[in-house]
Amino acid sequence: MSEEFQYDIVIVGGGPAGSSAALTAAKKGMKVALLEKENSIAETVRTSGVTWIQNIKEFGIPDDCFNPISNFSFCSPNNEVSIKDSIPRAAVLDVRKTYRWLSNEAQKAGADIFVKTTLKILLKMKKATLQE
Numbered sequence: 001m002s003e004e005f006q007y008d009i010v011i012v013g014g015g016p017a018g019s020s021a022a023l024t025a026a027k028k029g030m031k032v033a034l035l036e037k038e039n040s041i042a043e044t045v046r047t048s049g050v051t052w053i054q055n056i057k058e059f060g061i062p063d064d065c066f067n068p069i070s071n072f073s074f075c076s077p078n079n080e081v082s083i084k085d086s087i088p089r090a091a092v093l094d095v096r097k098t099y100r101w102l103s104n105e106a107q108k109a110g111a112d113i114f115v116k117t118t119l120k121i122l123l124k125m126k127k128a129t130l131q132e
């Protein structure tokens with residue numbers, strides 16, 4: 001048995017890009033579906049989670065989702081660069097918590113989230129539409 005749904009926008013993938021796109025679109029009043037093939041959002045983590053605090057703030061991510069860092073080093077087999085900041089500008093995210101916060105915010109803004117849902121069929125667009 002199949003069910004039919006109507007959405008303004010269907011986003012594939014509940015990673016940080018998909019969840020933040022869903023949040024933005026839902027806040028703008030669009031009817032949004034977010035599809036994630038895994039059993040839950042952030043079931044598999046694919047990042048070390050290092051990012052900039054300025055970007056974290058732009059998304060309104062809560063303070064308990066990240067640890068600020070002020071001293072860090074980039075290391076290669078033959079070189080190393082260390083950076084020290086008096087004020088921390090970088091941070092390490094609690095990745096799972098952050099991604100779930102983003103998707104929860106999207107849901108609160110009205111997006112429908114479908115987990116265990118894999119997009120398998122590509123939509124065919126008319127040639128004329130593609131050329132516009």
Ligand SMILES: Cc1cc2nc3c(=O)[nH]c(=O)nc-3n(C[C@H](O)[C@H](O)[C@H](O)COP(=O)(O)OP(=O)(O)OC[C@H]3O[C@@H](n4cnc5c(N)ncnc54)[C@H](O)[C@@H]3O)c2cc1C
Nearest residue numbers: 013014015016017018035036037046047048049050118119
């Ligand atoms: C080892 C490693 C370390 C990293 N460290 C950092 C770091 O420190 N800082 C940083 O900024 N970036 C880091 N990155 C990069 C970061 O992980 C990516 O930039 C980020 O995850 C991309 O987000 P995304 O939402 O585009 O994709 P993803 O995080 O890959 O999310 C895609 C989602 O789509 C789902 N999906 C895929 N296909 C389908 C389908 N057909 N139907 C339904 N769902 C589907 C997947 O299950 C997944 O949940 C790292 C990457 C790796 C591999």
